Amino acid sequence: MESEPLLSVRELRIAFDGVEAVRGLSFDVLPREVLAIVGESGAGKSLTARALLGMPPRGATTSGTIAPDLSAHRGRRISLVPQDALSALSPVHPVGDQLAAAVRSVAGVSRKEARARAVAALDRVGIPDAARKARAYPHEYSGGMRQRAVIAMATINEPDLVVADEPTTALDEERRDQVLRLLAEQREAVGAALVLVTHDMDAVAGHADRMLVMYAGRLTELGPADEVLARPRAPYTAGLLASLPQHAPPGRRLPALPGTPPAPGTLPPGCAFAPRCPLATDPCRTTEPEPRQAAGRLVACHRWEELPHPATELFLKEGQSA
Numbered sequence: 001m002e003s004e005p006l007l008s009v010r011e012l013r014i015a016f017d018g019v020e021a022v023r024g025l026s027f028d029v030l031p032r033e034v035l036a037i038v039g040e041s042g043a044g045k046s047l048t049a050r051a052l053l054g055m056p057p058r059g060a061t062t063s064g065t066i067a068p069d070l071s072a073h074r075g076r077r078i079s080l081v082p083q084d085a086l087s088a089l090s091p092v093h094p095v096g097d098q099l100a101a102a103v104r105s106v107a108g109v110s111r112k113e114a115r116a117r118a119v120a121a122l123d124r125v126g127i128p129d130a131a132r133k134a135r136a137y138p139h140e141y142s143g144g145m146r147q148r149a150v151i152a153m154a155t156i157n158e159p160d161l162v163v164a165d166e167p168t169t170a171l172d173e174e175r176r177d178q179v180l181r182l183l184a185e186q187r188e189a190v191g192a193a194l195v196l197v198t199h200d201m202d203a204v205a206g207h208a209d210r211m212l213v214m215y216a217g218r219l220t221e222l223g224p225a226d227e228v229l230a231r232p233r234a235p236y237t238a239g240l241l242a243s244l245p246q247h248a249p250p251g252r253r254l255p256a257l258p259g260t261p262p263a264p265g266t267l268p269p270g271c272a273f274a275p276r277c278p279l280a281t282d283p284c285r286t287t288e289p290e291p292r293q294a295a296g297r298l299v300a301c302h303r304w305e306e307l308p309h310p311a312t313e314l315f316l317k318e319g320q321s322a
Contacts, residue, residue, distance in 0.1 A: 004030075004031070005028035005029060005030055005031075006028075006029050006030060006031045006160055006161060006193050007028065007029040007052070007066065007067070007068070007070060007161060007193075008028050008029075008065075008066070008067050009025060009026055009027050009028070009029075009048075009051075009052070009064070009065070009066050010026045010064055010065045010066075010067075011024050011025075011026055011063070011064040011065070012024070012025040012026070012048065012051060012062070012063075012064035012065075012066065013025075013062065013063045013064050014044070014047050014048075014051060014056060014060050014061070014062050014217075015060065015061050015062075016057075016059055016060055016061075016264070017059070019264045019265040020217060020264060021044050021047055021060075021217050021264045022044040022047050022048055022051070022217045022218075023044075023216070023217040023218050024064075024218065025044070025048060025064075025214070025217070025218065025219055026219070026291075027212055027219065027222060029161060029193050029195060030193065030209075030210075031160070031193055032187075032191060032192070032193055033193050033194075033209040033210065034184070034187070034193070034194045034196060034207060034208045034209050034210075035193070035194070035195050035196070035208065035209065035210050035211070035212060036196045036197075036198060036203070036204045036207070036208035036210070036211040036212070036225060037049070037195060037196070037197045037198070037211075037212045037214060038198055038199065038200075038201060038204060038211055038212070038213055038214070038240070039199065039213055039214035039215055039220075039240075040199060040215070040240075040257075040261050041199060041261075042261050042263070043214040043215055043216065043217065043261065044214055044216075044217040044218075045197045045198075045199075045214055046165055046166070046197060047060070048197075048214070049080075049163050049165045049195060049197045050165075051066065052066060052070070052071070052078065052161075052163055052195065053071050053074060053078060053080055053163055054069070054071025054072070054074060055071070055074075055080075070160065070161060073106075075102060075105055075106050075157060075159075076106040076157050076159060077159050077160045077161065078159055078160065078161045078162075078163065079153075079154040079155070079157070079159045079161075079162050079163070080154060080162075080163050080164075080165065081150055081151055081154045081162060081163070081164040081165065081167050081183070082150065082165055082167075083165050083166040083167065083169050085143070085146040085147045085149070085150040086138065086143070086146055088150050088153075089138040089146060089149065089150065090138070091137065091138055091139060092137075093137070094134065094135050094136060094137055095122070095133065095134060095136060095137070095138060095141065095149050096115060096118045096119060096122065096133075096134025096135060097118075097134075098153065099117075099118035099121055099122070099134070099149070099152060099153050099156055100114035100115045100117070100118040101114075102153050102156055102157065103117050103118065103156060103157065106157050107157070115134070117156060118134055118156070119131050119134050121152040121153075121155070121156040122134055122148075122149065122152050124152065124186070124189065125148040125149070125151055125152045125182060125186065126148060126182070127145060127148055127149065127152075133145075144175065144178070147167070147179055147182075148182060151179075151182055151183060151186055152186075154186075155186040155187070155189070155190050155192065158190040158191070158192070159190065159192050160192060160193065161192060161193045161194075161195065162183075162186075162187060162192050162193070162194050162195070163194075163195045163197070164183060164194060164195065164196050164197065165197045166197055166198055166199070167179055167180075167183065167196075167198075168180065168198065168200060168203055173202075176200070176202075176203060180203060180207045183196075184207065196208060201229070201240055201241060201244055202244065204225055204229065205225070205226075205229055208225040209224070209225060210222065210223060210224055210225055211223070211224075211225040211228050211229075213228070213234065213236065213237045213240070215236050215261065215272060215273055216261060216262055216264075216267060216272035216273070217264065218272070218300065219291050219298060219300055220234045220236045220237060220273070220299075220300050220301070221233060221234040221236075221237045221297060221298065221299050221300070221301075222291070222297055222298040223296060223297025223298065224296075224297070227296070227297070228297065229241065231295075231309060231310070231311070232307070232311050232312075233294055233295055233297065233299045233301065233304045233307060233311075234299050234300065234301045234304060234307075235273065235277045235278065235279050235301065235303075235307060235311070235314060236273045236276075236277070237311075238307065238311035238312050238314055238315065239257040239276070239314070239315050240257070241311075241312050242255050242257075242312035242314070242315035242316050243255060243256055243257060243315070255315045255316055257276060257315065258276050259275060259276040262275075268285070269285060269286055269288075270283070270284055270285040270286045270287055270288055271284045271285070271287075271288055271289055271300075271301070271302070272288070278314050278315070279303045279306060279307070279314065280303075281302075281303070283302050284302050284303065287302070289301055289302050
């Protein structure tokens with residue numbers, strides 16, 4: 001993997017009416033890597049993804065730097081796989097026409113050439129009889145085929161970076177794994193990096209090179225995905241992992257993180273996770289930890305060195321017999 005970043009994000013802040021929802025986030029995306037951004041709903045994951053694409057929500061103010069500005073080349077150097085494949089496609093145009101339009105928006109090719117590329121892209125993602133299905137409308141596609149068509153559209157112009165915003169939401173395990181495998185295949189085919197935004201920790205295992213854990217709009221932990229999953233250094237990461245069914249010992253109820261994430265504008269003093277953290281002490285409640293190098297990764301936690309191994313036991317021990 002190349003060492004020079006494809007994209008560098010520094011001190012990204014996104015606010016609504018002066019209230020910050022993303023608070024000083026910094027990270028890099030490396031060429032051809034898969035970077036997973038994970039966390040509970042409201043952590044700021046999708047806001048961060050939209051900032052990469054230059055698509056902040058209405059009313060948002062954004063500061064910090066994202067370099068280079070790939071959003072100036074949206075559709076060519078950077079593209080999006082949205083959460084809802086159905087609403088991402090126009091219901092009044094054939095799918096092939098929509099893919100061909102995506103080609104012609106960035107390349108000066110004939111309609112015939114654009115159409116040929118659209119059919120090839122549909123064939124590459126496994127749409128059967130792609131030439132015929134290119135003439136069909138989205139409502140004539142199954143849900144799985146629409147998902148494939150959206151991935152084809154995101155990769156048809158061979159971008160440098162694909163941003164997938166919760167692409168496996170509401171999918172069962174089999175469909176989730178199919179979509180993730182397809183994303184991996186298409187990313188490899190066009191040589192792109194992938195930013196995978198998800199709340200599903202299971203989606204990260206085996207599919208991501210690095211993972212960025214967010215909480216309350218900030219970085220909590222960032223490092224190699226396999227290492228973070230095997231030995232988290234931040235209590236919040238440990239809590240997310242402890243909530244996965246496979247980590248619950250037989251005879252115990254499935255544990256869950258206590259409490260709920262704070263809403264923007266209602267953050268407690270100190271570490272935002274302190275009210276939910278079993279390791280929190282007075283410094284945690286008064287001083288917000290800054291990300292620092294810890295065990296080969298970035299961790300924003302005052303007490304990361306005191307985290308037991310396995311760290312999930314912090315939360316599993318609270319589970320009661322079923």
